[in-house]
Amino acid sequence: MGIDVELVTLEKPEAVSIRDAYGTSIDRDVKRIRTLSLSQIAGTKSHGVTINTHGDMLPFFRHNFAKNNAITYCHYPIAGQLIDSGDSSYYNILQNMNLSTTTPKCRSMYFEIARDACNKMMTNSTVLTNSEFSRKAIFKTHGVDSTVLHPPVDVDTFRNAALSSDARDDSILVISRFHPSKKIENAIHFAKLLRQNELGSRMNIVGNISPDGASYFNYLRHLVRCYGLEDFIRFEVNASFDRLLGLMRISKAYFHPLPGEPFGISTVEAMSAGVIPIVPDTGGHTEFVPAKYQFHTFDQAVEAVAAALDAPASERIQISYFTQKYSTANYIRGFQKIVAEVSDIGKKPLEQTPVISMPKRFPESMAS
Structure with a gap:
């Protein structure tokens, strides 16, 4: 300018x-x-x-x-x-x-x-x-x-890298900085329910961690052990951008653990990559995530994940191009x-x- x-x-x-x-x-x-x-x-x-x-x-x-x-x-x-x-x-x-x-x-x-x-x-x-x-x-x-x-989201990069992937399995993706304010424990509680309902093959939780987040990360790992989910939940700490794109290529569903998220950049990134978002029914992401993929209770989230895992490629394409705005x-x-x-x-x-x-x-x- x-x-x-x-x-x-x-x-x-x-x-x-x-x-x-x-x-x-x-x-x-x-x-x-x-x-x-x-x-x-x-x-x-x-x-x-x-x-x-x-x-x-x-x-x-x-x-x-x-x-x-x-x-x-x-x-x-x-x-x-x-x-x-x-x-x-x-x-x-x-x-x-x-x-x-x-x-x-x-x-x-x-x-x-x-x-x-x-x-x-x-x-x-x-x-x-x-x-x-x-x-x-x-x-x-x-x-x-x-x-x-x-906010600006590099939707084209995520779309070009992952939308056409034919390598998707029933894995669920979570993207968040490892900090207590992000309520990642909600994802672990939800993973326990997914296991009980025999839904999903794995949950990958990806994010950066700073020195002051070490104790919270240790708490999350302890929670995973308490629930016996070591073979279901995998943490990807400080993953590279290429690694994140790789996880988006294999994921079918994206889970957002924080109610009241002001916007949700990671949700838009996942949608651009063709990953179906599952989000709380409170927050800025309710303005662009389809109602059937919003939840108020974890039981509702389980139903949404089941629908996301069965979603056809045409729905993933539609959701991806909706993020162009x-x-x-x-x-x-x-x-x-x-x-x-x-x-x-x-x-x-x-x-x-x-x-x-x-x-x-x-x-x-x-x-x-």
Whole structure:
């Protein structure tokens, strides 16, 4: 769009991981990335447009923000909940420091600053979100009407790699970061029920794990042993992108364990690959997953899996092409339009510049 961009993050990104995903073409931009903490938010430096891509967690506000120069992408209004609960891990994320170095009074004051910044950010910017489900939650929490801009999903890569596969068996796929907030134990409880009903040949649970997720992962492995499911459930930790595509080629059903998922990027990825999604009947994914594959109870989920395992190839193709609306190209077009509508910046280049294609990347669903 002909716009100069300055990148600012809460933490310095891992340049090697970014290079592996996007190549070396953005090395210069990555090296120029600045970092900030909440205490720097009151600074005076301004830009034509400021875009906060993580407004659900980062309460970033400057005194000159307005709806015509600031865009906040809020995936779900969780920051206020974390602030109200005094969540220590969230405090560490914001402050980039250890809690033991501050007093309770200092932490309380810091959270008050964060709460004030969060409220002002939401009311003094153009707010975007990922689904109607999240839009309603934002309005209920902040009284702000946001615009739905679905996240970018590399649907073509998944479709081209797996849709036409003739190697599918009765395996069930789960994709999620190994973290307590993802409720992966629900997948294990459900696997026990599948075994009892003699449904499915295997459940593959794929995802990334960080150092602070080790204890939760050990709990999941213990749960598998308690249920005697060692021969049914297989964990694929920090799997490569090629390995993920390989699992999508052999899977018939995808199970999402978390009710209330704001959108569900991994669900769209699985659908693009021709894997039938089985999801809770609460959350953003209810806006694109067929009703017959949504469940309220695990018994209903068992029936949905049975239907998914018997689904014909024609249904897999139909489900795959339904996800085209969530493509990266559509996301780029949508974001360009919003930037041009919010500000005078980019209006002329928007008319002249073709939509660019994003480089190959690792799937966001495994890391987010």
